[in-house]
């Protein structure tokens with residue numbers, strides 16, 4: 333496995349038994365051979381399972397349990413995912429043949445639906461495994477950055493003709509940065525776990541930037557920024573990259589596909605691709621903005637988006653990186669103060685570490701904002 337790809341973990345006997353039972357409920361050919369946990373993402377539980385067919389061939393699949401604490405209506409998530417995968421597969425096959433690569437497909441459960449209920453509750457679904465590809469937690473080179481940005485741009489392009497109200501808002505006000513800001517201030521005020529005092533510097537940092545949180549929301553409200561169907565979780569590890577060619581093959585994790593702004597998607601991609609440091613890095617001196625990565629992201633994204641993006645969107649691309657990094661920093665800090673109830677954590681203070689890297693990156697972005705804006709303009713004008 334290449335060094336920065338998402339890790340995989342062996343599972344114990346009881347988990348193996350449970351996922352064998354789940355896997356058997358899907359219309360998968362052959363016999364269950366093995367399973368492992370894919371440790372990627374802070375929300376759902378993900379397993380890769382291998383089935384052996386009668387002729388001895390091995391095929392792999394992705395099994396996922398939807399986190400129903402986060403997604404209060406998991407069946408609405410499934411309706412959105414079904415709608416988007418069906419649309420993309422249809423387009424890739426019949427309309428835009430050049431946007432081929434592999435696509436995400438849901439496997440039906442034996443009852444005919446695209447999900448099954450787990451024996452201990454929960455909604456599970458099964459996807460094909462995108463073979464020969466990896467997800468990267470840290471981008472290694474500008475080709476990966478360019479490719480990932482082009483893939484997310486193409487994804488938005490592929491769904492751009494689906495009316496936004498075809499999809500349900502599975503997490504209301506997901507990228508409402510004003511709401512996220514107010515919520516942080518509320519939890520800091522009630523401070524049920526006595527953690528707010530120790531993060532007063534971080535809270536002050538956020539307060540100083542309050543004026544920024546409404547910028548995209550105001551544009552959406554006025555109609556200046558169009559509402560579109562967007563991915564809403566465009567972390568760099570949500571795109572599968574070919575291990576040999578570094579070509580982006582398929583966008584994954586469609587759970588938060590909802591009406592939104594393309595700015596949220598581009599911003600989150602910058603947040604997770606420009607820094608050489610992990611999202612939970614404790615040494616903040618490692619958090620940096622690698623300008624060549626940013627430039628590759630802009631080039632890849634505008635290449636895919638040149639047909640459908642509006643000037644009002646392009647003019648806020650650089651700013652969106654700051655906005656989303658601040659927003660996710662706010663969310664991690666909120667979860668830390670609230671007692672780590674939302675994001676999965678692996679150590680005490682994990683969410684605080686994550687919040688600090690985000691705020692550090694906000695500073696890095698601020699220091700480079702003029703240069704970033706100039707670069708976006710240059711590429712857009714040159715198209």
Ligand code: GN1
Pocket residue numbers: 372373374375376402564565567585588611660
């Ligand atoms: C969560 O689970 P994952 O890693 O795909 C979160 C995103 C955050 C991200 C931060 C539904 O995404 O919004 O940006 O963590 N997803 C949800 O790493 O809240």
Ligand code: MG
Pocket residue numbers: 373375565585587
């Ligand atoms: Mg996700």
